[in-house]
Each structure stands twice: as C-alpha cells, then as structure tokens.
Amino acid sequence: MKVKRSERLIDMTHYLVEHPRKLVPLTFFADRFQSAKSSISEDLVIVKESFKLRGVGTLQTVSGAAGGVKYIPGIKRKQAEELIDTLREHVSHSDRLLPGGYLYLTDILGDIHLMNHIGKLFAAAFADQDIDVIMTVATKGIGIAHAVARYLGVPVVVVRRDSKVTEGSTVSINYVSGSSKRIQTMLLSKRSLAQGSRVLIVDDFMRAGGTAAGMKSLLDEFSATVAGIGIFIESEYREEHLVDDYISLLKLAGVDEKDKTIRVTTGNYFDQVQSFLSTNE
Amino acid sequence: MKVKRSERLIDMTHYLVEHPRKLVPLTFFADRFQSAKSSISEDLVIVKESFKLRGVGTLQTVSGAAGGVKYIPGIKRKQAEELIDTLREHVSHSDRLLPGGYLYLTDILGDIHLMNHIGKLFAAAFADQDIDVIMTVATKGIGIAHAVARYLGVPVVVVRRDSKVTEGSTVSINYVSGSSKRIQTMLLSKRSLAQGSRVLIVDDFMRAGGTAAGMKSLLDEFSATVAGIGIFIESEYREEHLVDDYISLLKLAGVDEKDKTIRVTTGNYFDQVQSFLSTNE
Numbered sequence: 001m002k003v004k005r006s007e008r009l010i011d012m013t014h015y016l017v018e019h020p021r022k023l024v025p026l027t028f029f030a031d032r033f034q035s036a037k038s039s040i041s042e043d044l045v046i047v048k049e050s051f052k053l054r055g056v057g058t059l060q061t062v063s064g065a066a067g068g069v070k071y072i073p074g075i076k077r078k079q080a081e082e083l084i085d086t087l088r089e090h091v092s093h094s095d096r097l098l099p100g101g102y103l104y105l106t107d108i109l110g111d112i113h114l115m116n117h118i119g120k121l122f123a124a125a126f127a128d129q130d131i132d133v134i135m136t137v138a139t140k141g142i143g144i145a146h147a148v149a150r151y152l153g154v155p156v157v158v159v160r161r162d163s164k165v166t167e168g169s170t171v172s173i174n175y176v177s178g179s180s181k182r183i184q185t186m187l188l189s190k191r192s193l194a195q196g197s198r199v200l201i202v203d204d205f206m207r208a209g210g211t212a213a214g215m216k217s218l219l220d221e222f223s224a225t226v227a228g229i230g231i232f233i234e235s236e237y238r239e240e241h242l243v244d245d246y247i248s249l250l251k252l253a254g255v256d257e258k259d260k261t262i263r264v265t266t267g268n269y270f271d272q273v274q275s276f277l278s279t280n281e
Numbered sequence: 282m283k284v285k286r287s288e289r290l291i292d293m294t295h296y297l298v299e300h301p302r303k304l305v306p307l308t309f310f311a312d313r314f315q316s317a318k319s320s321i322s323e324d325l326v327i328v329k330e331s332f333k334l335r336g337v338g339t340l341q342t343v344s345g346a347a348g349g350v351k352y353i354p355g356i357k358r359k360q361a362e363e364l365i366d367t368l369r370e371h372v373s374h375s376d377r378l379l380p381g382g383y384l385y386l387t388d389i390l391g392d393i394h395l396m397n398h399i400g401k402l403f404a405a406a407f408a409d410q411d412i413d414v415i416m417t418v419a420t421k422g423i424g425i426a427h428a429v430a431r432y433l434g435v436p437v438v439v440v441r442r443d444s445k446v447t448e449g450s451t452v453s454i455n456y457v458s459g460s461s462k463r464i465q466t467m468l469l470s471k472r473s474l475a476q477g478s479r480v481l482i483v484d485d486f487m488r489a490g491g492t493a494a495g496m497k498s499l500l501d502e503f504s505a506t507v508a509g510i511g512i513f514i515e516s517e518y519r520e521e522h523l524v525d526d527y528i529s530l531l532k533l534a535g536v537d538e539k540d541k542t543i544r545v546t547t548g549n550y551f552d553q554v555q556s557f558l559s560t561n562e
Binding site: 005006007009010011013014017018046047049050051053054056098100102103104105106107110111112113115116138139140142143146147149150153154155156157158160165166167168189191192 | 286287288290291292294295298299327328330331332334335337379381383384385386387388391392393394396397419420421423424427428430431434435436437438439441446447448449470472473
C-alpha cells in the first residue's frame with residue numbers, strides 16, 4: 001500500500017529524531033513507504049526546511065550509491081540562550097544550598113526535560129566532531145551522559161570508583177583530585193572501550209578539573225582520544241584548571257552560606273560554540 | 282506567518298514525541314503555527330492515525346476548556362516481540378560470561394538504542410498507570426531509568442548505597458539481600474521524593490528480589506506507593522521471590538560455565554502486559 005505524503009512526513013520525522021547522526025539510505029524510506037525515491041527526496045526537503053526553521057537540526061544529504069540522509073541535532077543561538085537561562089534559574093534557587101556550601105543538584109540531574117536541554121546543548125556544541133562514545137564517572141554524570149548520547153546516537157561508558165565483579169577485568173588509574181589534593185582511583189571495564197575511540201567526556205560539576213584530567217589519563221590507557229569535554233556547572237576556581245579545553249553551560253560564581261545566596265552565571269558555552277542554526281525565520 | 286500543513290505535521294510530531302504524556306492545549310499549537318484550532322484538530326487526526334499505524338503510540342484527546350491532546354507512547358505486540366528478541370540475542374552472547382557465572386551487561390546498559398527499546402517496552406507496559414517518578418538503585422539501573430522516564434515524561438530518583446554530602450539529608454534503611462542473605466544499606470535523599478508519590482521501580486537485574494523489596498520498604502518511609510516494578514533480566518530462582526508483582530523482559534534460565542553457554546528466554550512480559558496497539562495495518 002502506498003503511503004500518503006502527510007503520513008510519510010510524520011513517520012520520517014519520528015524515525016530521524018530517534019536515529020540522530022545515522023546515515024539512512026533513501027531506499028530505506030522508499031521501501032518503508034512503497035514510494036518512489038523522487039517522492040522521498042521531496043519529503044526530505046520539506047522535513048529539512050521545517051527542522052531548520054524550528055531549530056531542531058539539519059539534514060545532511062550524502063549522495064552516491066552509499067548515500068542517504070543524516071539528521072544532525074542542532075539549535076539556534078537564541079534557543080541555546082533560553083535553555084541555559086532555564087538551567088541557570090533552576091540551579092540558582094537558594095534552597096539548594098547545603099551545609100559546607102555544597103549544592104543539591106540531584107533533582108535537576110533526574111529531571112528528564114532539563115536533561116534533554118543539556119543533551120541538546122552539548123550535541124549542538126559537538127555537532128562537527130567525530131564522536132564514538134560518551135564517557136562519564138559514576139554516579140551523578142550518568143543522566144547527562146545518556147541525554148547527550150541520545151542526541152549524538154552513540155553509546156555511554158561509565159567510569160567507576162570501585163571494582164564490581166560484573167565489570168570483568170578493568171583498567172584502573174590513580175589520580176590527584178585537583179581541589180582536595182587527595183589521591184583517588186578510577187577504573188573502567190577493559191572491554192567497554194575500543195582502542196582508538198574518540199571520546200566525549202561529560203560531567204555534572206568541575207572545580208579544579210581533577211576528575212576530568214583523571215578520565216583523560218584513563219583514556220590514554222585505551223589509546224583513545226578526547227573529542228571534547230562538556231561540563232554542566234563549572235565552579236569558580238582561582239588556580240589554573242587541570243584541563244583547559246572544556247565547554248561549560250553554567251558557572252558557579254559564588255556561594256554565600258550566611259546570606260543563603262548562590263550566584264550562577266553562564267559558563268564559557270557561547271565563547272566556545274559558534275555553530276548555531278541560522279535564524280532567518 | 283501562517284504555517285503550511287506539512288510543516289505543522291513535522292513540528293507537531295517532533296514536539297509530541299519530546300513531550301510524552303503531557304497535556305498540550307490545542308491553543309498551544311494554534312498559537313505556534315498561527316492556525317485555526319479547526320486546522321490543528323485536523324492535523325492531530327492525521328498524526329494520530331500515523332502513530333497508530335506505525336506503532337508509535339496513541340493520541341488521547343481531552344475535550345473541554347482545559348482540554349488538549351496527550352501523546353501516550355505505545356507499541357504493537359509484534360514490535361514488542363521483535364524488541365525483546367533483539368535484547369535476548371544481545372544478552373545471549375557467550376562472551377558475556379564472566380568468572381563465577383556472572384554476566385557482563387555494561388555495554389548493553391550503555392547502548393542508547395537498546396535502552397530506547399527497554400524504555401519503549403516499559404512505557405507501553407505501564408501506559409495505563411499513574412506514575413510520578415521512576416526509581417532505581419545506583420549504578421547500573423540508571424540508564425534504564427532515564428530511558429523509561431523519557432518515554433513516560435517523569436523524573437528519575439536514584440537510590441544509593443553510600444551517603445554523599447551533595448545529597449543533603451537522607452533516609453536510609455537496612456535490608457537483607459535475598460540471595461546472599463547479607464544485610465545491606467540503601468538510602469535516598471530526603472527531598473528527592475514527595476510524600477505520596479506513585480513510583481515505578483526499575484532495575485537491570487533481579488534474582489531473589491531483595492533489592493526491589495528494599496526499595497519498596499524505602500518507599501514506605503516516604504509514604505509513597507509502588508506503581509509497578511520493571512526488571513530488564515530476572516534470573517531463574519528456585520525459592521519464592523521477595524516481590525511478586527514485577528514485569529521482566531528477559532529471564533536468565535541457565536548459565537553453563539564449562540560449556541560457556543547462556544540460556545536466555547523471554548521474561549513474564551507477555552503474561553503481564555495486554556495493552557498493545559491494534560495491528561489493523
């Protein structure tokens with residue numbers, strides 16, 4: 001049964017959004033809808049225009065026998081500003097302040113809509129990079145890692161602090177936490193990362209950058225490359241960071257325990273990211 | 282500027298899929314597209330038909346002043362069988378066998394496409410339930426919890442084995458692990474769960490059910506209710522389970538360490554779940 005254009009557009013949109021950065025041959029859609037490749041091409045032009053206009057992303061067309069279409073999630077600059085602003089408001093609530101000046105972030109890291117925002121922002125930031133896998137450290141970064149992975153269509157690997165029998169053989173390293181100067185251990189299951197992988201490191205919080213630097217040394221053990229580092233909240237830090245090539249969404253500029261105020265600004269996101277969708281709406 | 286139907290359908294699909302189980306007023310779309318509500322209603326009929334036909338879910342229409350449309354993710358029985366079969370194949374690979382008869386599942390739990398399968402299957406299984414939040418225990422269940430949460434549009438809370446300063450005050454319980462009979466502790470941040478919440482518990486693996494039973498007692502402390510229990514893989518267990526009202530996708534029927542074979546069957550999913558999308562394609 002041939003399928004009407006309206007239904008094709010709906011199903012294509014759903015399929016592409018569920019399979020970001022995957023090359024989908026035109027024949028896949030032609031077979032799925034029993035339609036001519038020329039009709040599918042016309043459909044894709046309509047989807048492409050709509051995605052661009054609404055700030056969903058771009059459709060890359062790859063021509064030739066092995067060709068097809070690839071959905072690359074993206075965002076307009078204005079949308080990115082709004083999303084970061086929403087995140088900033090959530091983080092700034094004074095009732096997040098815990099004894100010792102720590103911030104309670106657990107609810108944010110469990111909020112699926114805010115995680116989607118973070119995923120979209122980092123996917124747009126690293127849209128031009130070849131990324132094979134997202135890496136984070138247990139436990140709090142895992143939600144962020146899955147959100148980013150979903151928009152980039154790649155798997156997640158989780159670095160742990162402790163060894164578990166269900167991880168099989170592991171590679172472990174010792175590293176010095178940047179702010180407390182304590183020696184800590186992190187480990188990664190040997191078979192969870194292929195040699196030579198290009199890895200995007202993500203984490204919820206960074207102060208001196210010791211954990212991120214630790215993950216970088218761990219990657220050396222796997223002959224893997226760092227494709228980028230994405231941090232949800234970086235903290236004001238007077239000394240030199242242990243990593244310098246990171247992108248942060250927010251910056252914790254100051255905490256006043258007595259007045260119960262938290263000062264949060266935008267991180268270095270807009271200094272680092274230039275590739276936004278055009279806004280000729 | 283008025284927006285063409287084709288573009289409306291594409292954007293509506295994207296919006297609804299990103300906001301499952303959220304009541305979206307027709308005026309939201311009417312404003313967004315500067316279109317008459319009657320046109321929006323017609324669009325939604327087309328989207329509804331397509332979602333049903335392709336096994337994406339149903340659109341519920343709520344009439345009246347506070348009315349609108351709600352996208353409920355769903356699945357056809359045949360699709361569910363295919364997804365569970367895919368998962369079964371992945372789990373059955375003999376190279377997953379670790380010393381002691383344990384299974385290496387880390388790659389599966391980090392595979393975003395397989396997590397989407399699991400999310401879709403559990404969202405369909407619990408489509409008729411009122412669910413406020415998904416709960417799991419750190420670390421391995423977190424990816425599953427986020428996948429399910431994304432299809433149900435609710436937040437995730439993570440139970441931990443150890444206390445962290447960034448969790449604020451916590452409620453902890455002791456429980457007896459079912460198979461090893463050891464006393465263990467689990468704790469949940471006090472402010473992460475509202476009194477009276479309806480909670481869907483998910484986990485990657487269940488043997489005797491001690492961890493799930495532990496989470497149930499923890500919920501009592503919050504006067505919260507169990508809306509359901511979703512287990513990725515249950516293990517063959519000769520004695521009575523400590524929880525009995527769970528839905529499992531797979532069942533580990535046997536492991537032979539000498540022959541290096543793993544026998545995996547379908548869990549109780551199809552015994553427990555009846556509400557599939559109709560298949561009159």
